[in-house]
Amino acid sequence: MRHARELAALAAAESTLSAAGSTLAAAGSTLAAAGSTLAAAGSTAASAEPMTAMDVRARVRDPLFGVASLAFAWELLARLVVDRLPPLSGVLVAGVDLVASGELVGALAASLPTLALGYALAVAVGVPLGLLMGFSQRADALADTPVTTLFVTSVASLLPLLIAVFGAGLGFYVVVVFLFAVFHVTLTLRAGVRDVDDALVETGRVFGASRFGVYRHVLLPASLPHVAAALRLGAVRAVKGMVVGELWVYAGFGSLLHGYQRYSQTDSALAVVLVLMVLAAGLSGGLGALERRYAPWQRVEGGVR
Amino acid sequence: MTTLRAEAVRKTYRSDAGDVIAVDDVSFTVEDREFVSVVGPSGCGKTTLLRLFAGLETPTAGRVLVDGERIEGPSPERAMVFQSFNLFDWRTVRGNVAFGLERQGVPEAERRERVDDWLDTVGLADFADAYPDELSGGMRQRVGLARALAVDPDVLLMDEPFGALDAQTRAVLQSELLDLWEDRRTTVLFVTHDIEEALLLSDRVLVMGAAPNAVTRTVDVPFERPRHGRELETTPAFAEYRREIWDHLRGEQ
Ligand SMILES: Nc1ncnc2c1ncn2[C@@H]1O[C@H](COP(=O)(O)OP(=O)(O)O)[C@@H](O)[C@H]1O
Numbered sequence: 001m002r003h004a005r006e007l008a009a010l011a012a013a014e015s016t017l018s019a020a021g022s023t024l025a026a027a028g029s030t031l032a033a034a035g036s037t038l039a040a041a042g043s044t045a046a047s048a049e050p051m052t053a054m055d056v057r058a059r060v061r062d063p064l065f066g067v068a069s070l071a072f073a074w075e076l077l078a079r080l081v082v083d084r085l086p087p088l089s090g091v092l093v094a095g096v097d098l099v100a101s102g103e104l105v106g107a108l109a110a111s112l113p114t115l116a117l118g119y120a121l122a123v124a125v126g127v128p129l130g131l132l133m134g135f136s137q138r139a140d141a142l143a144d145t146p147v148t149t150l151f152v153t154s155v156a157s158l159l160p161l162l163i164a165v166f167g168a169g170l171g172f173y174v175v176v177v178f179l180f181a182v183f184h185v186t187l188t189l190r191a192g193v194r195d196v197d198d199a200l201v202e203t204g205r206v207f208g209a210s211r212f213g214v215y216r217h218v219l220l221p222a223s224l225p226h227v228a229a230a231l232r233l234g235a236v237r238a239v240k241g242m243v244v245g246e247l248w249v250y251a252g253f254g255s256l257l258h259g260y261q262r263y264s265q266t267d268s269a270l271a272v273v274l275v276l277m278v279l280a281a282g283l284s285g286g287l288g289a290l291e292r293r294y295a296p297w298q299r300v301e302g303g304v305r
Numbered sequence: 306m307t308t309l310r311a312e313a314v315r316k317t318y319r320s321d322a323g324d325v326i327a328v329d330d331v332s333f334t335v336e337d338r339e340f341v342s343v344v345g346p347s348g349c350g351k352t353t354l355l356r357l358f359a360g361l362e363t364p365t366a367g368r369v370l371v372d373g374e375r376i377e378g379p380s381p382e383r384a385m386v387f388q389s390f391n392l393f394d395w396r397t398v399r400g401n402v403a404f405g406l407e408r409q410g411v412p413e414a415e416r417r418e419r420v421d422d423w424l425d426t427v428g429l430a431d432f433a434d435a436y437p438d439e440l441s442g443g444m445r446q447r448v449g450l451a452r453a454l455a456v457d458p459d460v461l462l463m464d465e466p467f468g469a470l471d472a473q474t475r476a477v478l479q480s481e482l483l484d485l486w487e488d489r490r491t492t493v494l495f496v497t498h499d500i501e502e503a504l505l506l507s508d509r510v511l512v513m514g515a516a517p518n519a520v521t522r523t524v525d526v527p528f529e530r531p532r533h534g535r536e537l538e539t540t541p542a543f544a545e546y547r548r549e550i551w552d553h554l555r556g557e558q
């Protein structure tokens with residue numbers, strides 16, 4: 001009985017999430033675009049084709065315009081067409097309350113440690129594993145079946161099992177975050193490493209790189225942009241995992257969402273969704289900034305090549 | 306002293322569609338400090354031949370020799386320049402040129418000096434800290450050339466190095482290579498499908514045909530050196546050679 005209710009709550013919250021999904025995607029790409037604009041502005045000195053101030057302004061202005069029109073559309077839709085959708089203005093007010101009441105800080109304090117821990121574990125396992133699978137046919141043959149099987153398994157369907165194994169405490173949340181992120185990190189990275197041009201490996205050998213030198217001085221640096229891409233995808237997946245875990249065994253953002261859902265405070269629930277959106281996009285954008293700092297040769301739009 | 310020698314070399318690739326004979330019974334010698342070009346239609350085995358000398362492929366039959374020794378694998382003593390540049394995107398221009406010296410363990414100070422010398426020579430001193438993505442095609446190939454020359458190789462293996470450049474840039478780089486080579490005189494095996502380029506640069510031109518993928522003719526190019534600034538291309542003798550090779554290639558098909 002209790003579980004049926006929880007499933008319903010989960011489904012409801014998930015659908016709230018997916019209703020806001022397009023908003024999330026749009027805002028995410030806006031942040032990313034703004035980020036790359038800043039990076040482009042920062043690197044104009046070194047760039048062969050410096051951007052004019054007008055280009056920069058246009059590239060900041062256009063995404064902002066995108067967000068503004070989306071917000072406007074939401075407001076109109078809510079006020080004129082869809083009765084039960086709270087207008088954006090209402091959601092923002094609810095968001096202010098969320099901050100003022102301390103609920104947001106409470107949720108962050110509860111959720112961020114599990115997010116950080118699970119994500120760190122996913123990176124610690126996924127990055128070496130992905131590199132290894134990309135570098136070595138042998139390692140790939142060994143790891144491919146288990147990794148791919150787990151990748152296609154719905155983590156949500158494993159939740160009851162995970163509770164049974166890890167209990168309903170910190171371990172559970174960490175493992176859910178880990179499982180949500182680790183396979184995406186691994187497989188993104190493997191694909192990226194495989195993508196490294198064989199001709200570069202040969203070039204390394206021609207210029208005297210040893211077997212180890214080829215890994216160290218060609219394959220590894222050539223894979224760095226893919227590491228960055230894998231980390232960004234992993235971060236977004238980790239936030240999803242955090243929310244799903246916390247909706248299954250209420251905690252942090254999960255209990256906030258559940259509470260608002262229960263009392264039909266859709267505006268507050270959407271405010272939480274907005275916060276999660278900003279969290280995921282912010283993490284991804286921050287990692288993008290790191291990438292531009294440590295992989296400055298990488299100047300392709302979107303950062304993935 | 307560095308000579309290259311191919312003795313009855315055959316290279317067969319296995320593929321789904323059956324075996325492909327990429328190089329079929331090829332024999333020739335490149336003498337010490339000789340500039341030899343290989344011309345021929347695409348698919349006739351030019352790249353394969355170069356890769357055999359680079360040590361990136363092993364012959365299916367016959368022998369590929371450097372100074373009489375069988376080639377065991379790639380070595381910076383036989384440095385390569387590639388049509389698609391193959392620069393390391395994550396390294397600056399200076400880092401690319403330094404790559405071979407780093408692998409050889411040349412100390413930092415000496416390395417920097419030698420690299421900067423080469424950057425000067427190829428006219429890239431101002432771009433030492435740029436990344437390859439920021440450079441034009443011509444500049445990228447200058448990096449490729451400097452990277453190969455910086456390791457002080459005995460042999461330069463060049464696979465259509467100017468094939469990806471526009472006509473004007475190609476002409477500039479050809480004459481720069483000519484000057485460089487006439488200064489240094491390393492042994493060069495140069496692949497191209499541009500007959501004029503081959504005649505302009507080489508002491509000897511090997512003409513390859515397709516099916517069988519073999520050297521069908523060798524042409525000695527007697528033009529005096531230095532050739533720079535002589536506008537060789539406009540002389541009747543040059544036109545005669547070009548015509549001869551061209552006719553030969555057409556007769557093959
Ligand atoms: N790795 C390979 N596997 C199978 N066939 C190959 C391979 N490399 C080259 N070939 C074939 O060998 C022949 C010669 O190729 P190549 O040496 O690249 O010629 P060229 O450089 O003169 O265009 C072609 O028919 C080509 O398709």
Ligand SMILES: [Mg+2]
Binds near residue numbers: 353
């Ligand atoms: Mg070729």
